[in-house]
Amino acid sequence: MLKEAERVDFWDVIVIGGGATGLWCAYDAALRGFRTILIEQADFASATSSKSTKLIHGGIRYLKQGQLLLVHEALHERRILSTIAPHLVHSRSFILPYYKWHERPYYGLGMSLYDFLAGPLGEEAHQFLQPSEVLTRCPTLDADNLRGGCLFTDGQFDDARFAIELAKMAALHEATLLNYTKVTSFIKQEGRIEGVIARDLINDQEMEIHGKVVINASGIFSDEIRRLDEPTSPPMMAFSRGSHIVLDKEFLSGETALIFPKLNDGRLAFCIPWHNKVLVGTTDVATDRPLQEPHPTHEEIEFLLNAAGQYLSKKPQAHHIRSAFAGIRPLVKRSTTPTAKLSRSHKVSIGKSHLITVAGGKWTTARRMAEDTIDHAIGAGLLENITCKTMKMPFDEMTHSHKGEKLHPALPYTDDDFKIAIEHEMAQTLTDLLARRTRSLFLDVKATLEIAPTVARSLQKYLAQTDAFREEQIETFTTFARPYSP
Ligand SMILES: Cc1cc2nc3c(=O)[nH]c(=O)nc-3n(C[C@H](O)[C@H](O)[C@H](O)COP(=O)(O)OP(=O)(O)OC[C@H]3O[C@@H](n4cnc5c(N)ncnc54)[C@H](O)[C@@H]3O)c2cc1C
Known part of the structure; x- marks a missing residue:
């Protein structure tokens, strides 16, 4: 999973957002053979997609609300x-x-x-x-x-782990994935979107990324991206x-x-x-x-x-x-419906500029959301007609093995887990390692703060970084972790 945005002049598909929806979109597009790039402003799954109840389910509570089609679709996806x-x-x-x-x-x-x-x-x-x-x-x-x-x-699943494995599958099929890179505006020709301007937040560099189709898969930030395209867009989220x-x-x-x-x-x-x-x-x-x-x-x-x-x-x-x-x-959104009763079904829409927005849904249905989104782009004549392949393609087994000695008796993780995450899973910060590549922070905050200095030392070593970098990582993570311990 290398940063190689500069190597391709023109992408078929540019995906904004590296949560469940964006990662599935990138994987789906790459598997169909489209040259695909995904741009995530922070870490993969760092927004909603690492904070779910970790269920791949139809949702028995939606039965009570009579949302039978949604439950049926989600149960079908559970099987896939x-x-x-x-x-x-x-x-x-x-x-x-x-x-x-x-x-x-x-x-x-x-x-x-x-x-x-x-x-x-x-x-x-x-x-x-x-x-x-x-x-x-x-x-x-x-x-x-x-x-x-x-x-x-x-x-049941581990949401952030699934996200990383999905990212790896997308990369395996030639998608390029960038984390810590934020889309700041669109490139347009005669009112049509032809790409995005993005800022690499780690190296503080701006880049132009050109492509045929831009997909807004930014979850709770969908309206913000729509407003970058059309400032008067009415909110839909x-x-x-x-x-x-x-x-x-x-x-x-x-x-x-x-x-x-x-x-x-x-x-x-x-x-x-x-x-x-x-x-x-x-x-x-x-x-x-x-x-x-x-x-x-x-x-x-x-x-x-x-x-x-x-x-x-x-x-x-x-x-x-x-x-x-x-x-x-x-x-x-649906006018005055309370959020607990709002449907968890998804919506794909296309703007005048051809920005495609996919919003709503659940982790369970994100594969289907991506299929619908790429089909939508094909239906609008923006991409060549190639059939979706994700429902039949088995994932490679690339998960961690917890080899070596545990760093803390209350946590299952070893130095090897962190090394793999840094070398093969694009972990850039101590928070990436402790909150998402492993779920340490979500399992035990106190134990995690105890291992943070050791993990920061590994991060420094594997990234060949300075002592100041390590100290800053520990400080940032300590501040980040505080609210997890109420
Ligand atoms: C409490 C809770 C429990 C849940 N439980 C379940 C469950 O058990 N099962 C289930 O199926 N679903 C569950 N869900 C729903 C599921 O988690 C979400 O539907 C899903 O994670 C949404 O993914 P997403 O990719 O659309 O959004 P996100 O994960 O929020 O991803 C959007 C991404 O876009 C990025 N982004 C935004 N702006 C930019 C920009 N300018 N440039 C680049 N990137 C940008 C963000 O950084 C973010 O990472 C739950 C949700 C919640 C909140």
Whole structure:
């Protein structure tokens, strides 16, 4: 994955944004044989795409909202992703507990619909369990008045890891990917976009990148990019913050995830084993602006602790939180609909200047979003007609192996993991290494701050950098990490 923007004079496809949507667009375009470049202003997946609930799922909460087509599409994508990348997307059992008899037929109906929408090749069909069976799987679930639970299966992944593997697949198929490079304006000829001006933020250099098609895949920043093209563009995005807390495994022993079905805001939340920790989330709070690095509020943390306390036998307190993080959902606006009810479906549109914007969606449906986007460019006559290939192309297995001695007893990572990330995965900063190439910061903030000086020394060594660089990296990361420890 080299910076080689200067080597090609004219690209077929220029993608703005290196989150789930942009990376899938770049991979899709490259796989069809288009000369493709992706430009990301920070690190890959550093905005929303590293802060999800880490599920590849249809979304049972969208069933309740009657969004059957979305659920069907997402379940179809779940099957594709677990087929082409089984080392990155795995099955996870969930239990939906119930405490009142009348809830059983209601959940039964919903889960039968979920199984139906997944089709005959979906995950195993749901089944109901007796309270004792539920407690065998989830010994730390509150047993008082438990009537039973519904067991079903969905998909789970590591979002930032998937993003990097996707970037590697795109690079393998000749796409060029730039991180820390920001698109600042468009190059136009007679009103039509013919490229972008971008600034390499590390070397402070401006570059002109010319191409046939420019795709705006900038998630929550989509309106900002649209306004670079057309300053009077009406906003199309709505924003909703979702937060998570991370607890030790003792709060949910076993390998089965739980759904907290009835919280006091009417939503449900997940409690999921993840990298030997437990992830609890998420909230859904309307917010008025996009932020690369949002943080959970005090109220959200309280809400999540209360939710866990409502359903778990051991009630977590603030000092039990190992890490807390927030992301902002890129939702396509619909007048007065509250964000929790806004559809997670996506939209592809093309402007007068031929800027193509793809917005909305979910990690689960990002492959399909990319397919629709490149098809849209073909439909508009901007690209040669070549069929999408991503749904059948297996990912190469290039993941980490954690070889060597662990740097900290509370974390699974070794020096080798960081070396691979620096040498082969375009990690440029200590934050890239600790927040996304590994998930250290998301698993345990305190332990991560303890290993930060050692990892910074490796970064300095492998990048042949100065002592001042190392010290600055430690300082920047320490400031960055602080809000993860509420
Ligand atoms: C709390 C939460 C939980 C979620 N859980 C799930 C889940 O379990 N499963 C699921 O399927 N989905 C989930 N989602 C949804 C999913 O995470 C998002 O739909 C997806 O990550 C959005 O990806 P994106 O690429 O569109 O946006 P982003 O990841 O935000 O990427 C956009 C990128 O564009 C870049 N950019 C912006 N401006 C410029 C510029 N001028 N130049 C260059 N680059 C630029 C940004 O830096 C950013 O990296 C969740 C979302 C949230 C918030």
